[in-house]
Amino acid sequence: MNSSNKAQWKDPKRYLWSLGLLVPLLPIFGAAIYQYTGLIWGWWLAPAIVYLIIPVLDYLVGTDRSNPPESAVPGLEADSYYRYIVFAYIPLQYAGTLITVWFACTQLGTWGIIAGLFSCAYVNGIGINTGHELGHKRDALSQFLAKLALAPVAYGHFYVEHNFGHHRNVATPEDPAxxxxxxxxxxxxxxxxxxxxxSACAIERERLGRKGLGFWHWRNDVLQAWAMTIVLFGGCTLVLGWPALAFLVAQAFLGASLLEVINYVEHYGLLRQRDENGRYERCLPKHSWNSNHIVTNLVLYQLQRHSDHHAHPNRAFQALRHFSDSPQLPSGYASMMMLAYFPPLWFKVMNPRVVAHHRGDFSKANVHPSKAEKLKMYFSTMNKSVNA
Incomplete structure (x- = not known):
């Protein structure tokens, strides 16, 4: 591609990135369907889309390994359109959450409440990804909105731990994620x-300590984020009673578990090596599982290009790249997280890929200590079958 073509490059997915805003609208659609028909099926739209429709579309639409030219990246990152579509998720997220809580506490029966619970949880679980994207920005507004996006799942400590813990310790035994x-x-x-x-509390205690401040100081980012959760949960409880609090706590746990199953997928078995001084090598694209499946990337602000994100954490989602040496998942996150719920299937699919990525070298894998001997034999067996 010559320089003139690079200068004229346009993002072919520019307007498709806004498809992610359909996610927080799903509980609102569910409420409207229930209001006009009395049927609860609309409340099941979010889990149906997450667990069924997106995996099917990922399979049908396929992958895209193309990268924007580096000459176009400054313009991409300066384009406020991408920023605004991330911002727009949050008011829709809160609208969907509040509507669902109100219906669950005043209108819905048992099955409707269960459906609303999953619908709300998935909107707020995916909302953590909005908080993730904004939390990497350096301006005060984005950082405030990042905490606001995390409040409905009571996971405000993610703002601190992800940026200052996970990114430092990723792909090491020290990283809980x-x-x-x-x-x-x-x-x-x-x-x-x-x-x-x-980890988040320890990081904030250390940061504030360097400033001569105690953990309970108002400048504690963890406490600030949790305060937003207390205001949201407390306000709903005052208006709708204790059932609202029970509903919000349950959906918060489910939403947080959605984040954690994605965390589970992203770095499984990958390990940064130590240098001669005992320090871990710099995080590279090979230390994160990558996926180029188009539909899930559109919905999750290209989170699946996780290899580039960890190697270059300040790079905006619309500019993230595919690297040929990064390990590739066989499908998108929507499919892989379902596989993760069933450990025998997960191990059957992913363990051979871990062995292949590390070229059969057991010492290069991040292995659970209780499984070390068994997996060492597994590596040896896999190597023999490949060399036979």
Whole structure:
């Protein structure tokens, strides 16, 4: 591609990125369908789309490995359109959440409440990705909105832990959000939830301590984010009673688990190596699982190009690149997270890929200690079958 063509390059997905805004509209559609028909099926739209429609579309539409030319990146990152479509998720997210809570507490029966619970959880779970995108920005407005997006899932500590913990320790045994080979999602979930919380509090305690401030100071980013959750949950409880609090807590756990199953997928079995001084090597594209499936990337602000994100965390979502040396998932996140719920299937699909990515070198894998001996034999067996 010559320089004149590069200068004229236009993002072919420019307006398709706004498809992600359909997600927070789903509970609103569910409410409208229920209001006019009395039927609850509309409340199941969000889980149906997450678990069925998106995986099918990923399969049918396929992948896109193309990258924007580097000459176009400054213009892409300066274009406020991309910023505004991320901002727009948040008011729709809150509208969908508040509408669902009101219907669940005043109108819906048992099955409707369950459907509304999953619908709300998936909107707010995907909302964590909005908070993730904004949390990497350096302006005060984006950072405030990042905390606001995390409030409905009571996961405000993610703002601190992801940026200053996960990105520092990713693909190492020290990172609670990096899954280990042989570790099931169900074993990973409590480890990452508890570990990430502890890490965020430790990071803030250390940061504030350097300023001569205590952990409970109002400038604590974790406490600021949690305060937004208290205001949201407390306000709903005052208006709608204790059932609103129970509903919000349940959907928060489900929404947070949606984030964590994606965390589980993103770094499974990958390990940064130490240098001669015992320091971990810089994070490279090979330390994150990548996926170029178009539909899920459109819905998740290209989160699946996770290899480039970790290698270059300040790069905007619309400019993230595919790297040929990054390990590739066999499908998009929407499919892979369902596979993760069933450990035997997950291990069957992903363990051979971990071995292949590390070229059969067991020492290069991030392995769960309790599975080390078994997986060492597995690596040896796989190597023998390849060399036979």
């Amino acid at each position: 990096s899954s280990k080979m042989g570790e099931s999602f169900w074993r990973f979930l409590p480890r990452t939830m508890i570990g990430s919380l502890r």
